[in-house]
């Protein structure tokens with residue numbers, strides 16, 4: 001059985017650990033904060049065996065060297081980014097898969113936020129519903145800033161996520177939900193699902209609870225970037241969000 005732990009890190013990042021109870025294999029998805037990750041490992045009694053990086057930004061790789069040195073963990077991440085991800089030992093590319101404690105993990109390339117951003121899809125997580133660790137590609141009701149890629153890149157990346165099974169849980173790397181929602185309502189003010197979900201999100205956040213994970217099915221209803229009909233439309237919406 002696979003267990004996923006989510007915990008806040010830094011200002012608004014989430015840290016994630018995935019643990020295979022049969023083999024004891026444990027991976028951290030990105031390394032926003034080594035001390036927090038170590039605290040959760042200790043609390044659960046897990047030993048870190050792997051680090052999976054989605055992209056090279058500091059809030060995703062900052063703890064790589066410390067954690068790898070401490071635990072002897074391997075580091076998987078985009079092969080294209082070998083020059084800018086500290087400690088990378090296992091470069092992976094979109095379309096490849098690897099085994100984690102006997103479970104298949106599929107690597108999907110999702111350029112847009114960065115040119116070599118990847119996400120990790122674990123189809124057997126959550127009793128076969130699947131989980132995807134999506135880094136800064138998609139957020140609840142939002143998408144990552146286009147630092148390196150084009151709107152067309154992000155449009156295709158969104159389409160890849162939308163094509164995953166609808167029940168797939170999406171583990172976004174930041175809690176941006178309330179501000180994303182405020183913006184999303186300016187794009188789709190009459191979207192009843194969006195309006196209703198905002199109440200849910202506000203209630204969760206007022207209790208200090210995460211809105212992550214979301215799901216493919218939910219984002220298909222409420223995420224204006226996933227719902228954009230074209231790359232150019234996504235680009236327009238992203239530009240408006242940058243100035244919001």
Ligand code: ZN
Nearest residue numbers: 055057113136
């Ligand atoms: Zn980033």
Ligand code: FE
Nearest residue numbers: 057059136173
């Ligand atoms: Fe980030």
